[in-house]
Amino acid sequence: MKSKKNVGAYVRVSTSMQEENDSLKTQISKIESYCELHDYHLHKIYEDVGSGGDDERESFKELQRDIDNGKIDILLVYETSRISRKSNTMISFISNIIEKNVDFVSISQPDLNTTTSTGRLFFTINAGLAQYEREQISSRVKSSAYERAKKGHWMAGQLPIGYKRDEEKNIIIDEVGARQVKNFFTTFIGNQSLKKTADLFGKPVESMRWILTNPFYIGKYRFGVRKNNLHNKKKQRTGEYILVEGSQEAIINKEMFDKVQLYIKGNRALNKKNIKKSNFILGGLIKCSCMKKMYGNGNYVKKYDRLYRSYQCDNCKKKVDADLIEEQIFERLKEFEQLREINDISIDNVELVKSLEVYKNRKISILKEKDRLLTLLLKELIDESEFTKNREKIGKDLEVVTEEISNLEETIKKKEDGSDENFEILVEVSNNYKNYELIDLRELLRMIIKEIVIKDINNRKDFEYDIILEY
Ligand SMILES: [Zn+2]
Known part of the structure; x- marks a missing residue:
């Protein structure tokens, strides 16, 4: 005969007041009838009373020890309303016990049941989406700096070569500089070498690269993406960019600009044998x-x-x-x-x-x-x-x-x-x-x-x- 699955049930109430005590009894009776219905062996009910401080969760710790020691096949709870279904703690807790071959069932939330294939898939996708949403919250889209850039405020003090400001502080084309910039682009398309182009105009390679890859010349702003580094909690450059529409007139047409980008990328790929891993x-x-x-x-x-x-x-x-x-x-x-x-x-x-x-x-x-x-x-x-x-x-x-x-x-x-x-x-x-x-x-x-x-x-x-x- 196949042995019954061992169930560990966890219940918690915040106070020992009469009202809560009734709710505890109801939860326990639901747990018992659930086990009976599904032919599970109710190994133990772990009960905690208290608001959830660490010292008040003795039974929870015992439950975790029993999970670690393989005494439990299924962890059963009545509901998870105190911890949101999508919260980090909840998801990492469930992921954790799944890794230990323990299933998770919430009686009042039939979707939250990893003993069925759909329940598992549902959990996996939920966990994935929760992670995705967290990423979104911290993403560049929400950053106020991006909002400012989007409104067309040029944040850096100095304008790129080829542009200047008039008396009303509007950005206008500087004819002499603009001719120079056009020259850089056509020369690079001719020789397809950053170094040769830079040498020809007596500029460092990196500043030539900066000019040739700057979308300011096609009427856009390049907005560098900074993200919170989880380890040192500082904002760091990611090497990614967002382009936003600017108010300035273009000096280079988009077709030429794109061609130059392709050559530069291609050279990089050849030089470094690979392109960015995160792509x-x-x-x-x-x-x-x-x-x-x-x-x-x-x-x-x-x-x-x-x-x-x-x-x-x-x-x-x-x-x-x-x-x-x-x-x-x-x-x-x-x-x-x-x-x-x-x-x-x-x-x-x-x-x-x-x-x-x-x-x-x-x-x-x-x-x-x-x-x-x-x-x-x-x-x-x-x-x-x-x-x-x-x-x-x-x-x-x-x-x-x-x-x-x-x-x-x-x-x-x-x-x-x-x-x-x-x-x-x-x-x-x-x-x-x-x-x-x-x-x-x-x-x-x-x-x-x-x-x-x-x-x-x-x-x-x-x-x-x-x-x-x-x-
Ligand atoms: Zn292989």
């Missing part, structure tokens, strides 16, 4: 068919004037096309939406409907029990005190079952309506991933995907793989 959102997530990890690699091919992005294996040197696999991964993420729909109707809702049936039958038998009790009293087979005692118990059972039924009915209805905005966000990100910041996408993908295992590579554009989800 490869799947770097380190892909495992080659030889079992070694694959990392981003960019190659500029002058003959075709193109940058080829690949993920390459350090070991066997095989490559897959980066643009292609990134596009496919986001297509696959969208399929999870379909997976959810199928699951909700065919698997998970079936489970929920089954539970609902069980609870409804139970309600019927409790009502029968109530009738029987009354009959016994009328036939004077039991006395009044025994009747009262039994009736109280029946009343409580009835209350628990009725609430459970309405919880389940609500969840089933929600699933049928398909109203789940988290999946909508995932689909939105997948549809428009090119509009999102690479750093955010990297984080999001790492929260959802454990690894991408390449099974076979015929060539850069022809390969097969499996996606393994986190958890």
Whole structure:
């Protein structure tokens, strides 16, 4: 016979007041009936009373020890309302116990149940999105400096060569400087060498690079992105830029500017043998068919004037096309939406409907029990005190079952309506991933995907793989 799963249940109330005491009893009776219904063995109920200070959470610590020692298969709680479902602590706590092969179930939130495949997927995606939202909050979009730049205020004191201010402080073109700048650009296109161009005009290479890559010349501002460094809590340059529309007139046309950027990028790629690692959102997530990890690699091919992005294996040197696999991964993420729909109707809702049936039958038998009790009293087979005692118990059972039924009915209805905005966000990100910041996408993908295992590579554009989800 298969042994029953061991359940550890955790309950906490903030005070020992009577009202809270009742709520504790209700929670415990719900936990007991849940275990009975699912045929789980209730190993222990861990009870804490207090507002949550460290010294008041003795039972919680005991619970964690028991989890570490493998005494528990499932951690059961009645609700997680005190800790929001998306909060950091909650998610890292659940991730943590999942790693120890312990499942998490919240009775009043049937979606928060990692014993089912949909529940796990739901948790994984929720965790990924919570992480993504945190990133967004600290992102450049919210920064006030960016807001100022967006309104067109040129923040740096000195204007780039080719521009000057008139009496009203407006930015206007300085004809002499502008001619010089045009000269820099055309010369560079001719020789495609930063060093040669810089030498020719007697300028340091880095200041020539600064001029040739400055979008101020096409009428935009370059706004350097600074982000909080989590380790030293200081703002740091990330090397990324945001472009905002400026009020100044352009000196260089966009076509010429873009061409110059491509050459400069290409030279960099050739010089440094690779381009920025953070441009490869799947770097380190892909495992080659030889079992070694694959990392981003960019190659500029002058003959075709193109940058080829690949993920390459350090070991066997095989490559897959980066643009292609990134596009496919986001297509696959969208399929999870379909997976959810199928699951909700065919698997998970079936489970929920089954539970609902069980609870409804139970309600019927409790009502029968109530009738029987009354009959016994009328036939004077039991006395009044025994009747009262039994009736109280029946009343409580009835209350628990009725609430459970309405919880389940609500969840089933929600699933049928398909109203789940988290999946909508995932689909939105997948549809428009090119509009999102690479750093955010990297984080999001790492929260959802454990690894991408390449099974076979015929060539850069022809390969097969499996996606393994986190958890
Ligand atoms: Zn390999």
